[in-house]
Amino acid sequence: MRAVELLASNPYLTIKGAAAKLKVAFTTAQRAIERLEHLGIVRQTGDAKRDRVWCAKELLDILEEPVHLKPSQDF
Numbered sequence: 490m491r492a493v494e495l496l497a498s499n500p501y502l503t504i505k506g507a508a509a510k511l512k513v514a515f516t517t518a519q520r521a522i523e524r525l526e527h528l529g530i531v532r533q534t535g536d537a538k539r540d541r542v543w544c545a546k547e548l549l550d551i552l553e554e555p556v557h558l559k560p561s562q563d564f
Contacts, residue, residue, distance in 0.1 A: 492525060532544060
């Protein structure tokens, strides 16, 4: 759950970065990311064997969506 909270501030994550931010062992972060990947929350970007990066694509799409604000009639 804490790994999901990291995605709210940045939809990209690495195992090393997640481990540091969550203050857990590398393998603990690795298992968390693998679980998120299995659940379809994140997916690996690229084909790197080391320093892999995962992205929460659906969250990224929401964050990149233009804001549609309607002017208020109160002003």
